[in-house]
Amino acid sequence: MSVNPIISLRGVTKVYGEGPTAFQALKGVDLDIQQGDFVAVMGPSGSGKSTTMNILGCLDVPTGGTYLFKGHHVETLDRDQRALLRRRYLGFVFQGFNLLSRTTALENVELPLLYRGEDKKLRYDMGMAALDKVGLKDWWDHTPAELSGGQQQRVAIARAIVTQPDVLVADEPTGNLDSQRSIEIMELLTDLNRNSGITVLMVTHEPDMAAYARTIVHFRDGLVESIEEGVKA
Amino acid sequence: MLGTTVILAFRAINRHKLRSFLTTLGIIIGVAAVVTMVTLGNGATAAVREQISSLGANVLQLRPGQGFGRGGGGPRPPDFKPADLTAIENQLTGVRAVAPVVQSSGTAIYEGNNWSTTVYGTTSAYSEVQQWKVQDGRLFLPDEEEAGKSVCIIGNTVRTNLFQGAEPVGKRMRIKGVSCQVVGVLATRGQGGFGDQDDVVVMPIKFVQRRFTGDRDISQIMVAVDDAYDSATVQSSLEELMRERRKIKAGDQDNFNVFDTKQISDTLTGTTTILTQIVGAVAAISLLVGGIGIMNIMLVSVTERTREIGIRLAIGAVAREVLMQFLVEAIVLSCLGGLIGLFLALIASVAIAPLMQVPFLFDVKVNAIAFLFSAAIGVVFGYFPARRAAALNPIDALRHE
Structure with a gap:
């Protein structure tokens, strides 16, 4: 392992609820992720992979243990500080695409830039560049309802990368797509990882998709069960 | 940051025109009602004053008999x-x-x-x-x-x-x-x-x-x-x-009476002023109801847009920005409603005043107060839903169906 991983979890636990009904989702996870890695997180339902991804994405905080993200102790940060961290370093892609309805592709992609306070010209240029990267430059004025599932997911990826984040967090990005679209999305993610240097963290339960990753982390019962090299890496 | 939220608020309003219109409807009607009532009331008061002064300012009318009638039986005074x-x-x-x-x-x-x-x-x-x-x-x-x-x-x-x-x-x-x-x-x-x-x-x-x-x-x-x-x-x-x-x-x-026209003037002016206030108060209640309407639809809107809020939070919006967006939306809607209401009141007053045979008097103060009040309603009734939106947990919000 290299000396300075971008992500470092040490003894991370997560407990939901209190008292007798409390549920321990994570039981002490140790995980290091290197800058530029492509990590697939796998595991059955309830294994703790979603909880881990929420913590890695700075959407949630661990109950115990430490999470070091680019040198920040995330477990000590408040809501807004974590929001600023997400704004600065992270991009998100979800299974359900999660685009704003009745909003053009470009406006969707521009959204993170708006929160960054970028001006109109820059938003347009960066937004169009991101759409170009996912091959949807000509579709910039289409709303999600006018786009196919695969296209919507590519808009979502454009939105995630428009801020040139360090880490892209993808939660089952191909879960709602047929196999042909899934392959296109995986190729796009691989391309972003290889050529733009974005660290990709992806949750999936499909081994075909996980095969695109360089590192595959298996979760079971709130712990990291095993870490293996990806087939296609 | 304010610029960003204003852009976002306008986009959200523009995207949901029907919802926005319905949200605003209460304010539109409320403001239009208040301003029309008060404008016509002021016109009526002015008309009464005008009529009284046309009787002659400060004139004592001396008539035989008591009061306006002849009063009782007996011989004619x-x-x-x-x-x-x-x-x-x-x-x-x-x-x-x-x-x-x-x-x-x-x-x-x-x-x-x-x-x-x-x-x-x-x-x-x-x-x-x-x-x-x-x-x-x-x-x-x-x-x-x-x-x-x-x-x-x-x-x-x-x-x-x-x-x-x-x-x-x-x-x-x-x-x-x-x-x-x-x-x-x-x-x-x-x-x-x-x-x-x-x-x-x-x-x-x-x-x-x-x-x-x-x-x-x-x-x-x-x-x-x-x-x-x-x-x-x-x-x-x-x-x-x-x-x-x-x-x-x-x-x-x-067996005679003296009638001071100044008394009628004072009485009638007082009466119409009170009537204007009462009608204005009733209309103000409708404005309040309009405000509650805004809150209601904003609350529904927060629930309906939970996932949208989740997306915003996930991509790095801080709670304050989400709060501001919803608040600005509410304020923009209520101000817009206020303006439309003022416009309708203008049309209604100009149309109705001649029918009531009262002059149309445009009262800047009444219009300004009604507008500021509608803006205040946006702040007050928009704040609660906005705070609720901002307090959402991004993970739960994203999972919301």
């Missing part, structure tokens, strides 16, 4: 005599002008046109008391009054119906079967609370007494109070004088 008039003129202080009035109704005829109207017999002092102006022609000359000549000044309604475009001054018409010469036309006074004030024929009192009423009695004396004097003081001196002249014993009731 006697009318006033010319000597009473002289006494008032000479013995009462604080009097600007005194005009006797006898009234009679009859038909006026000119070249085959008939018109039923009221004939006032009075003197030139009447124009001073009532502030009537002669638009064409002239007032009575002293010798016409003295001799009770057959001359008349007609109101505009009579002119229109009888002369139908012909120039009346100098013409001879017949009134109650007697020929008389028109010497003047009164300036239009309009519809008053006391009937059409232009439907009159004014003639020298001596002529009316001689040819129509048959005696020298005066049915009403109008006393214009000098502005420098208190009308209440003049009124009590007048009452005292008349009791003396009509030989009313101490303790007996007056």
Whole structure:
């Protein structure tokens, strides 16, 4: 392992609820992720992979243990500080695409830039560049309802990368797509990882998709069960 | 940051036009109702004031009997005599002008046109008391009054119906079967609370007494109070004088009454002001209901847009920005509603004022207050839903279906 991983979890636990009904989702996870890695997180339902991804994405905080993200102790940060961290370093892609309805592709992609306070010209240029990267430059004025599932997911990826984040967090990005679209999305993610240097963290339960990753982390019962090299890496 | 949230708020409003319109509807109706009611109310108050002042400012009306009616049974209280008039003129202080009035109704005829109207017999002092102006022609000359000549000044309604475009001054018409010469036309006074004030024929009192009423009695004396004097003081001196002249014993009731037009003015103005306030208050409640409507739809909107809020939070919006966006949305909607409401109120007021026969008075203050109030409603009723939106947990919000 290299000396300075971008992500470092040490003894991370997560407990939901209190008292007798409390549920321990994570039981002490140790995980290091290197800058530029492509990590697939796998595991059955309830294994703790979603909880881990929420913590890695700075959407949630661990109950115990430490999470070091680019040198920040995330477990000590408040809501807004974590929001600023997400704004600065992270991009998100979800299974359900999660685009704003009745909003053009470009406006969707521009959204993170708006929160960054970028001006109109820059938003347009960066937004169009991101759409170009996912091959949807000509579709910039289409709303999600006018786009196919695969296209919507590519808009979502454009939105995630428009801020040139360090880490892209993808939660089952191909879960709602047929196999042909899934392959296109995986190729796009691989391309972003290889050529733009974005660290990709992806949750999936499909081994075909996980095969695109360089590192595959298996979760079971709130712990990291095993870490293996990806087939296609 | 404010710029960003304003852009986002406008985009969200623009994207959901129907929802935005429905949200605003309560405010639109509320503001329109309040402003229309108050504007028309102010117009009505002004109209009442105008009518009162057209009766003559600070005029005491002396009539026989008690109150407006004759009051009770018994013999009809006697009318006033010319000597009473002289006494008032000479013995009462604080009097600007005194005009006797006898009234009679009859038909006026000119070249085959008939018109039923009221004939006032009075003197030139009447124009001073009532502030009537002669638009064409002239007032009575002293010798016409003295001799009770057959001359008349007609109101505009009579002119229109009888002369139908012909120039009346100098013409001879017949009134109650007697020929008389028109010497003047009164300036239009309009519809008053006391009937059409232009439907009159004014003639020298001596002529009316001689040819129509048959005696020298005066049915009403109008006393214009000098502005420098208190009308209440003049009124009590007048009452005292008349009791003396009509030989009313101490303790007996007056058989005449003095009516101060200033009282009607104050009473009616007060009444319309109160009415305006009541109607305005009722309309203000509708504005409040409109505000609750905004809150209601914003709350529903927060639930409906939970996932959207989740997306915003996930991509790095801080709670304050989400709060601001929803708050700005609510404020923009309520301000927009306020503006539309003001516009509708303007149209409604301009349209309704003539129907109610009141002037349209644009009151900047009322409009400004209504607008600021609608903006305040946006802040107050938008804050709660906005805070709720901002407090959402991004993970739960994203999972929301």
